[in-house]
Amino acid sequence: MNDTPATILVAEDDATTRTFLADELAADGLELLVADTAKDALRLIETKFPDLAVLDVGLPDGSGLGVIRDVRGADRAGSRIDRHLPVLVLSGRGSEHDRLRAFSAGADDFVPKPFAYAEVRARINALLRRSEGRRRTGRLRVGPLELDPTTRDVRVSGRKVELTQTEFALLRVLAGAPTAVHTKADLLRTVWGFRSHSSSRTLDSHACRLRQKLGIDGARFIINVWGVGYRLIDDPGLELA
Numbered sequence: 037m038n039d040t041p042a043t044i045l046v047a048e049d050d051a052t053t054r055t056f057l058a059d060e061l062a063a064d065g066l067e068l069l070v071a072d073t074a075k076d077a078l079r080l081i082e083t084k085f086p087d088l089a090v091l092d093v094g095l096p097d098g099s100g101l102g103v104i105r106d107v108r109g110a111d112r113a114g115s116r117i118d119r120h121l122p123v124l125v126l127s128g129r130g131s132e133h134d135r136l137r138a139f140s141a142g143a144d145d146f147v148p149k150p151f152a153y154a155e156v157r158a159r160i161n162a163l164l165r166r167s168e169g170r171r172r173t174g175r176l177r178v179g180p181l182e183l184d185p186t187t188r189d190v191r192v193s194g195r196k197v198e199l200t201q202t203e204f205a206l207l208r209v210l211a212g213a214p215t216a217v218h219t220k221a222d223l224l225r226t227v228w229g230f231r232s233h234s235s236s237r238t239l240d241s242h243a244c245r246l247r248q249k250l251g252i253d254g255a256r257f258i259i260n261v262w263g264v265g266y267r268l269i270d271d272p273g274l275e276l277a
Contacts, residue, residue, distance in 0.1 A: 049092060089124070091125055192252045215267065224239055
């Protein structure tokens with residue numbers, strides 16, 4: 037098991053319920069993030085990277101189901117949201133129809149209100165056990181190059197490299213299959229959403245800047261395959277730290 041305490045986001049508009057859950061979960065040794073709106077919940081998911089979210093359906097500025105849909109739809113390469121985040125839904129409505137709506141939106145589990153804390157805790161434990169393999173294990177490594185898709189931390193031989201969101205998105209795609217040649221069309225579609233070669237200059241300029249930023253100690257990771265696209269390699273001549 038991961039020795040680091042899991043971080044739980046509790047998004048609940050009722051102050052009494054929110055405080056109760058946060059206090060009980062914190063007393064059980066978990067790290068807590070709290071939100072009372074859908075907007076704040078999504079912001080915390082994007083910036084604080086919780087290991088699990090407990091979402092109320094009835095939030096004042098929108099439905100918790102909308103938050104789930106936003107999370108599950110975060111499939112762009114540059115997104116900071118983990119679309120596989122485990123989500124437990126709380127709802128004052130517990131009919132079969134309400135449960136099916138939650139699961140259809142992408143919820144992993146559902147608990148109707150009023151609830152017993154022991155059941156909520158047990159269900160959180162079960163979701164965390166099932167997701168243990170994904171907790172903080174998403175780092176990619178290509179020789180001395182390391183990147184964390186969740187925090188967007190990039191390092192070469194342990195030295196931090198500052199990248200823009202688009203530069204990181206491009207690097208993430210290349211690092212996902214470091215020896216494969218990624219065509220310009222595929223990269224434009226995945227990173228920028230373009231469906232033609234009309235903006236290939238955008239790709240070329242970002243690839244050039246990314247190559248320069250990663251070029252610590254003479255490393256050369258970004259290779260231009262003329263007439264095709266780009267690939268990422270580990271420079272075999274690089275002295276590793």
